[in-house]
Amino acid sequence: MSEPVLQIQHLRFAWPGQSTPCLLIDEFQIAAGETVFLYGPSGCGKSTLLSLMAGVFLPQQGQVRLHGTDWASLGAAQRDRHRADRVGYIFQQFNLLPYLGVLDNVLLPCRLSTQRQQAAAARSGTMQADAQHWLAAMELPAQSWNRPARALSVGQQQRVAAARALVGTPSLIIADEPTSALDENRRDNFMDRLLHACATAGSTLVFVSHDQRLAHRFSRQVSLPTINRAAGGTTA
Ligand SMILES: Nc1ncnc2c1ncn2[C@@H]1O[C@H](COP(=O)(O)OP(=O)(O)OP(=O)(O)O)[C@@H](O)[C@H]1O
Secondary structure: OOOOOEEEEEEEEEEOOOOOOEEEEEEEEEEEOOOEEEEEEOOOOHHHHHHOOOHHHHOOOOEEEEEEEEEEHHEEEEHHHHHHEEEEOOOOOOOOOOOOHHHHHHHHHHHHHHHHHHHHHHHOOOOHHHHHHHHHHHOHHHHHHHHHHHHOOHHHHHHHHHHHHHHOOOEEEEOOOOOOOOHHHHHHHHHHHHHHHHHHHEEEEHHHHHHHHHHHHHEEEEEEHOOOOHHHHOOO
């Protein structure tokens, strides 16, 4: 059996100054190629868990391993490198650089990671061609590629953010409520494009949403309160 993409063991995480933990997770794994729908009530720790998965925060106890590497075994600069190489992140509010062009926004991960740059070039010839490939896969018209990101609609900006996460085909895509600003039509189209793109990229997807209508599209549905002993009776 191949190594899990993500492996959590005996995790305890409390926010600074808090005596009670926000997350207590004994065992949790995600296998390569899975698409995981992570849900639970507001404040139950979904975004916190995503940040731990991406090595943005470290737990006080336990391990979070990405491709077998415990984030806590790396120094801060190594964590930044490992994250840039392996993780594409889609935020609720896109986090694009507003004055930078669409294509340049999508190329940012390649500028931060030689591995992403090389993977992009190996797949598409050049990193620019790979960025264009994912923009087209997310149905961003070529006329928009040189416009500043701030000139695009909300729906278009979220598709740029998805293309940025996909460029250089990182092994793990993390998406934190990416559809919450989209209306129903845009949401469904975004989901179609994103799931298809992750499948063709061979990327594993962890996706947080409150929108249960999306759950059936994923290979696994995970209620955070059921795996988090710190939830203390919180219902999903
Ligand atoms: N920077 C922080 N400092 C201290 N506590 C925090 C911080 N960020 C989040 N928390 C707390 O951690 C808990 C989990 O928050 P988190 O944002 O992970 O929940 P969530 O499930 O993603 O919520 P939502 O669905 O509303 O986005 C909450 O009680 C929140 O108040």
